[in-house]
Amino acid sequence: TISLVETEEGRILQEELGREVEDDKEAKPIYMVSDGTGWTAEHSVNAALGQFDHCLVDRGCPVNTHLFSGIDDVEKLVVIIKQAAREGAMLFYTLADPSMAASAKQACKLWGVPSTDILGPIIESISHHIGVSPSGIPRGAQGRKLHLTEEYFRRIEAIEFTIRQDDGALPRNLHKADLVLVGVSRTGKTPLSIYLAQMGYNVANIPIVLGVEMPRPLFEIASDKVFALTINPVILQAIRKARAKSLGFNDNTSSNYAEMAHVREELEFAGKLFAQNPVWPVIEVTGKAIEETAAIILRLYHDRKQQCSMPRISKRY
Amino acid sequence: TISLVETEEGRILQEELGREVEDDKEAKPIYMVSDGTGWTAEHSVNAALGQFDHCLVDRGCPVNTHLFSGIDDVEKLVVIIKQAAREGAMLFYTLADPSMAASAKQACKLWGVPSTDILGPIIESISHHIGVSPSGIPRGAQGRKLHLTEEYFRRIEAIEFTIRQDDGALPRNLHKADLVLVGVSRTGKTPLSIYLAQMGYNVANIPIVLGVEMPRPLFEIASDKVFALTINPVILQAIRKARAKSLGFNDNTSSNYAEMAHVREELEFAGKLFAQNPVWPVIEVTGKAIEETAAIILRLYHDRKQQCSMPRISKRY
Numbered sequence: 001t002i003s004l005v006e007t008e009e010g011r012i013l014q015e016e017l018g019r020e021v022e023d024d025k026e027a028k029p030i031y032m033v034s035d036g037t038g039w040t041a042e043h044s045v046n047a048a049l050g051q052f053d054h055c056l057v058d059r060g061c062p063v064n065t066h067l068f069s070g071i072d073d074v075e076k077l078v079v080i081i082k083q084a085a086r087e088g089a090m091l092f093y094t095l096a097d098p099s100m101a102a103s104a105k106q107a108c109k110l111w112g113v114p115s116t117d118i119l120g121p122i123i124e125s126i127s128h129h130i131g132v133s134p135s136g137i138p139r140g141a142q143g144r145k146l147h148l149t150e151e152y153f154r155r156i157e158a159i160e161f162t163i164r165q166d167d168g169a170l171p172r173n174l175h176k177a178d179l180v181l182v183g184v185s186r187t188g189k190t191p192l193s194i195y196l197a198q199m200g201y202n203v204a205n206i207p208i209v210l211g212v213e214m215p216r217p218l219f220e221i222a223s224d225k226v227f228a229l230t231i232n233p234v235i236l237q238a239i240r241k242a243r244a245k246s247l248g249f250n251d252n253t254s255s256n257y258a259e260m261a262h263v264r265e266e267l268e269f270a271g272k273l274f275a276q277n278p279v280w281p282v283i284e285v286t287g288k289a290i291e292e293t294a295a296i297i298l299r300l301y302h303d304r305k306q307q308c309s310m311p312r313i314s315k316r317y
Numbered sequence: 318t319i320s321l322v323e324t325e326e327g328r329i330l331q332e333e334l335g336r337e338v339e340d341d342k343e344a345k346p347i348y349m350v351s352d353g354t355g356w357t358a359e360h361s362v363n364a365a366l367g368q369f370d371h372c373l374v375d376r377g378c379p380v381n382t383h384l385f386s387g388i389d390d391v392e393k394l395v396v397i398i399k400q401a402a403r404e405g406a407m408l409f410y411t412l413a414d415p416s417m418a419a420s421a422k423q424a425c426k427l428w429g430v431p432s433t434d435i436l437g438p439i440i441e442s443i444s445h446h447i448g449v450s451p452s453g454i455p456r457g458a459q460g461r462k463l464h465l466t467e468e469y470f471r472r473i474e475a476i477e478f479t480i481r482q483d484d485g486a487l488p489r490n491l492h493k494a495d496l497v498l499v500g501v502s503r504t505g506k507t508p509l510s511i512y513l514a515q516m517g518y519n520v521a522n523i524p525i526v527l528g529v530e531m532p533r534p535l536f537e538i539a540s541d542k543v544f545a546l547t548i549n550p551v552i553l554q555a556i557r558k559a560r561a562k563s564l565g566f567n568d569n570t571s572s573n574y575a576e577m578a579h580v581r582e583e584l585e586f587a588g589k590l591f592a593q594n595p596v597w598p599v600i601e602v603t604g605k606a607i608e609e610t611a612a613i614i615l616r617l618y619h620d621r622k623q624q625c626s627m628p629r630i631s632k633r634y
């Protein structure tokens with residue numbers, strides 16, 4: 001392995017700095033390095049960037065992120081950090097091996113790259129809390145043992161179940177679902193179902209269509225697992241228009257799917273159904289990302305099961 | 318809003334402390350609080366806990382996590398922190414509003430709850446890097462504008478496409494896929510496809526079955542988007558046995574699906590197909606979580622597109 005404080009390295013870098021031409025003059029580069037998948041860094045940086053939406057949406061402060069995953073040796077790390085220095089990037093890292101994390105910090109300091117350890121402080125405080133030292137072994141390390149846990153199989157089965165139950169399919173299986181979502185077309189039932197399935201829930205979704213009766217089993221299963229989705233009619237119409245266009249519907253075949261009068265009538269039809277089933281929570285999805293609606297549904301779902309003073313989702317490790 | 322330093326609050330807490338009985342004597346509680354969905358805290362803490370696998374798997378250091386999402390006022394925050402104090406929990410938080418974050422820190426200090434701000438340091442270093450102040454507005458805040466971006470619709474369409482193309486369905490659409498996964502049954506094609514779809518990729522997966530010809534379109538599309546999955550035969554047999562059992566197959570109906578000779582023969586059949594198509598990267602999924610295989614595939618995919626010196630996934634904000 002090469003030494004990070006070698007002055008020769010520093011000089012080479014200095015020489016290269018002048019020659020490098022930036023691809024994108026405006027956008028500020030953010031580098032993310034992980035010895036694993038990089039999804040933790042990606043997720044955290046993405047959430048943090050939400051705090052700069054006010055200048056990101058109008059491209060007042062454009063940002064480019066660059067994710068480097070599976071970085072498991074110092075050589076690769078150094079190549080990336082030198083590149084970050086050339087591009088004027090900052091660097092976030094998640095590196096389980098303490099010597100790798102120390103190298104990242106040291107190299108960034110040496111080459112003037114602002115850097116932040118994303119996971120180190122979290123691991124450290126858990127270690128202190130539970131009184132156990134972290135392994136320091138990256139997730140992808142050789143010889144790591146495979147844990148084919150029940151949880152793992154359960155999640156895979158949940159995904160397969162949820163695919164089979166999409167869009168009102170196989171209503172006779174509704175009793176096997178943990179969660180049943182109902183709502184008119186384009187309220188996000190499918191992506192929401194899939195999102196929840198990835199977390200291990202068996203989800204079924206059933207479309208509400210104007211004038212069409214809902215399948216009988218919906219009213220025979222436990223009503224506390226049914227969640228109703230609703231949406232602002234103006235937004236819904238906009239979404240449906242976009243969809244009709246992307247599906248290549250012409251005005252004849254799309255019939256009245258995206259017509260305002262029809263949209264309103266269908267939402268009223270749904271509203272009546274919801275009123276007849278007051279146990280179903282009605283969740284407003286307008287302006288919410290899929291993961292936000294998922295959070296609301298799971299909060300209600302777990303709250304009903306646990307009856308804690310403050311809704312929470314608990315997990316055992 | 319109530320004051321966090323009110324001594325009365327402190328006294329009430331003191332009184333309650335003695336009465337509280339722990340549900341679970343052994344497991345160390347970890348609290349997570351967010352003004353949003355809580356998924357960032359959940360994801361980060363989950364990754365960090367991977368560093369304690371050596372004592373989590375044998376339940377040598379059991380941990381219970383408790384996620385509180387949508388915490389948007391100080392009152393709720395204080396209730397949770399007092400509860401954390403009673404349970405001897407530590408607390409992680411992601412709170413966009415600086416005054417909420419300050420309250421969390423202060424209240425934790427007051428009641429002796431070890432606490433760590435997960436997102437604050439990341440937001441701060443981005444702010445410094447791009448020279449813009451964070452908005453301080455939580456994602457769920459009232460009046461936040463809906464951004465129905467192209468990216469948003471693209472992700473939803475990717476999920477719907479991927480569901481339609483599961484398990485070899487509609488081979489005539491293969492040319493529309495960004496990624497095509499091939500592998501024998503139980504190599505994780507479906508969950509992997511869905512994971513990638515959520516990231517915005519149109520994915521199709523096609524099962525390899527002993528003696529069955531692959532659909533013709535597979536050989537007519539751009540071969541650089543096809544990825545082959547392979548797995549250790551012993552592990553595969555174990556997975557198939559578990560699956561046959563969970564599906565309620567008896568020995569007759571399951572035929573030789575999980576028999577070792579059959580498993581080996583089928584993997585050899587797949588291996589020959591891979592050898593005939595050397596452009597397809599062959600990815601070993603044994604012992605890998607879905608998100609790890611996804612990271613490998615996307616690294617290769619983006620590397621081929623970008624031809625950078627070091628494989629990276631770049632994104633523009």
Ligand SMILES: Nc1ncnc2c1ncn2[C@@H]1O[C@H](COP(=O)(O)O)[C@@H](O)[C@H]1O
Nearest residue numbers: 034036037038039040094096138139367
């Ligand atoms: N299951 C796990 N076991 C050990 N370390 C993990 C695990 N999951 C994530 N990590 C570590 O957490 C950091 C973030 O992981 P990733 O999100 O895959 O980039 C990396 O340093 C990983 O090595």
Ligand SMILES: Nc1ncnc2c1ncn2[C@@H]1O[C@H](COP(=O)(O)O)[C@@H](O)[C@H]1O
Nearest residue numbers: 050351353354355356357411413455456
């Ligand atoms: N799109 C966004 N806009 C503003 N803030 C966000 C966004 N996404 C996440 N955040 C903030 O990041 C933190 C973590 O979010 P969450 O993962 O939803 O708990 C919270 O403080 C959120 O308010």
Ligand SMILES: [Mg+2]
Nearest residue numbers: 167189190191
């Ligand atoms: Mg749907």
Ligand SMILES: [Mg+2]
Nearest residue numbers: 484506507508
């Ligand atoms: Mg499958």
